[in-house]
Amino acid sequence: MQTYQVLIIGSGFGGQCAAINLLKAGITDFRLLERRDFFGGTWCQNTYPGAAVDVPSPLYSLSFASWRWTQMFAEQPELHRYTQYVVDYYQLRDRVELQADVERVQWDETARQWQVHTREKGTFGAQFLINASGPLSQPVIPPFEGLQRFAGxxxxxxxxxxxxxxxxxxxxxxxxxxxxxxxxxxxxxxxxxxxxxxxxxxWVLPRADRSFGRFQRWLLGFKPAYKLLRWMIYWQFExxxxxxxxxxxxxxxxxxxxxxxxxxxxxxxxxxxxxxxxxxxxxxxxxxxxxxxxxxxxxxxxxxxxxxxxxxxxxxxxxxxxxxxxxxxxxxxATGYDATDGVISYPVQGRHGTSLSAFWAQYPRAYLGTSLPDFPNLFIVTGPNTGIGHTSALFIIESQMNYILDCIRTLKDQGLRSIEVRKEAENAYTQMIHREMQRTVWQSGGCHSWYQSKSGHVIAMFPGFSFSYHQLTRRLKTADHILS
Missing domain, CATH: 3.50.50.60 (FAD/NAD(P)-binding domain)
Known part of the structure; x- marks a missing residue:
């Protein structure tokens, strides 16, 4: 069994952001597991005609990896190039295990580590496990009668x-x-x-797209100009x-x-x-x-x-x-994804044999949308109620990294092995989320959407400003956690 300090499942923006933040924190003993035969996630997988981002590109990018975008709403080929640039700039290719499709995950209480079983690449062990498979990774085709009969x-x-x-x-x-x-x-x-x-x-609104001229792209190469544009777009959308x-x-x-x-x-x-x-x-x-x-x-x-x-x-x-x-x-x-109830597609077994499917039987939930009681050292990137309907999902991902890295650093500094959120802290957070959700159009707007789980709870979205979420993740609240 190959053993690492950290395993990251998924190599899209969530996995890349996790890997880069680990490197910046001086943690090099990690591995990314990617089920496909290529590195990169959404914008390498979704290549349908017309594919493009629906958030302005300068905002839909990692804050520490600027890019001279050719247009405001980048199309898939350019997003693919940007993804590959990030991967190569931070030298992540040698840290990924391709065709490592995760079958199941379980916490080994004796070894105090996660065991990750894959279909073709065997079993991996790690003290920390970061799931970054993403909510839009499990395509859904409705089971229409005669689905297999179509000869075209x-x-x-x-x-x-x-x-x-x-x-x-x-x-x-x-x-x-x-x-x-x-x-x-x-x-x-x-x-x-x-x-x-x-x-x-x-509902459809006009797309205010525009191409960036040569001078504007030149300006985007300067970090102060890039940050100013990001700041202006961020507050406009916020x-x-x-x-x-x-x-x-x-x-x-x-x-x-x-x-x-x-x-x-x-x-x-x-x-x-x-x-x-x-x-x-x-x-x-x-x-x-x-x-x-x-x-x-x-x-x-x-x-x-x-x-x-x-x-x-x-x-x-x-x-x-x-x-x-x-x-x-x-x-x-074009029937979407299992983005709520199926946010993690493989079985996960935590402490005391607790299964994730049982914990999520009513509806998916997590403290800060990231961690769960009875699942020590497990972190979910873009987990329940971390979606954002008005700005860039990458802002939320980077905020989650503040919390995840704080957890890892705290254990290292104190010479401990595991951290998990207390049940009462997770419950209080979840109750707050769904209490606030009642005030939003996602819950009371008169529709059924993929934002909702089968229970009717809105699972995909965070019910507030993205800067409010960022504030929640800035510092680890040790009182909300069990450290051992």
């Missing part, structure tokens, strides 16, 4: 098959969320016909929490902007009706796009609403619930 091509947007030529083909996109909103305008001009299956419409949580008047104003955007871009009254949500803006993820609505208005694009939803599949295509049969060559499943 099909794949999830997370695993786009670039060998397949979709041009001049009959294509269906199932789903209408963030990924679909980027795929639809890209595919529509090139396919024979595009069928879009929408369960519920999303104010959105006021609408999401504190002001329904502000939400109504934003919703009016979205309705005007819809009216400007969709002249057909019936199509507008199909595209108008019946819930408060912000309850589901708001889509930023200036190209989605024009694509849906094309003569070779058909929108199928809930009443024309998928009934079943057969060899030739899709049978809708209202009796239509649609012949297809390709089905793209």
């Amino acid at each position: 091509k099909s794949f999830h947007s997370n695993a786009w098959d670039h060998a397949y030529d979709y041009r001049h083909k009959r294509v269906a996109i199932v789903g209408s969320g963030a990924s679909a909103a980027q795929i639809i305008p890209t595919l529509a001009p090139d396919v024979e016909h595009l069928h879009v299956f929408q369960r519920t419409p999303h 104010t959105r929490v006021i609408a999401f949580k504190y002001s329904r008047t502000a939400l109504r104003l934003v919703q009016q902007q979205a309705l005007k955007h819809l009216e400007r871009q969709v002249p057909d009254a019936e199509l507008r009706r199909q595209l108008t949500p019946d819930y408060t803006i912000g309850c589901k993820r708001v889509i930023l796009s200036s190209t989605l609505y024009p694509a849906l208005c094309r003569p070779n694009v058909t929108l199928h609403g809930r009443e024309q939803g998928i009934g079943a599949l057969d060899e030739r295509g899709i049978l809708t619930q209202d009796g239509q049969h649609i012949d297809l060559d390709l089905i793209v499943w």
Whole structure:
């Protein structure tokens, strides 16, 4: 068994941030475990046509790794290049074990360490375990009747098959969320016909994208200029929490902007009706796009609403619930991820045989969205209630690192082996989270979204300002923990 001080599961931004922070703290005895055969996470895996970030690039980047972005909302190829730059600059390639798909994890009380069992690379041991697999890593395809009967091509947007030529083909996109909103305008001009299956419409606002000129990119190479731009974007976006949580008047104003955007871009009254949500803006993820609505208005694009939803599949295509049969060559499943109940996909067994699935039986929960009672030295990056709907997820990830590194340093300084949050501290934190959540549009906006677990609790989001979360993670509260 290969043994390290720290094991990191996942090599996306969460894993990279953890690894770099360990190096900065002088901790070099660690290993990243990546289930795929390449390093990099989301922006190396998601290569579907039109893929791009929906947070301004200067903010959607690691604070210690600036980049001369070519546009405000970077597209996947540039995000891939940025990811590889970070990996190479901090020399992380030699610290990753590829094709190390984790099967199960258990705490060895005698050895006071975690044992991580992988499918092909054997068992690894570590004093500390950081799960950075991410909430958007387990694609979901609904179990429609006849799913396996379809004889054409099909794949999830997370695993786009670039060998397949979709041009001049009959294509269906199932789903209408963030990924679909980027795929639809890209595919529509090139396919024979595009069928879009929408369960519920999303609110859409214009995407204020822009390219950076040569001089602006030159300026981005200077850290003071880069930090100033990040600061300006951060505070502009941070104010959105006021609408999401504190002001329904502000939400109504934003919703009016979205309705005007819809009216400007969709002249057909019936199509507008199909595209108008019946819930408060912000309850589901708001889509930023200036190209989605024009694509849906094309003569070779058909929108199928809930009443024309998928009934079943057969060899030739899709049978809708209202009796239509649609012949297809390709089905793209833009149906999202198991982002709440399935945030950790493998079995985890902690102290006293406690299983994570049992602890999360009611709904996923964690102290600071990061640590759990009876699971010593285990930290979850982007765990329950650490999602952020108004700014960059990387800000939250970097905040989590403050807490994680503080835990590790504290044990080292005191010559101890393990740390775990007290049950009463985790319970108090979780109760506070869901008490505050009642005030947010995510809980009371009249929709069901992937932000919610099967229990109905909003699990994906943090109910407040991101700087408030940062304050919570600045210093370890030793009274909230058991050190031994």
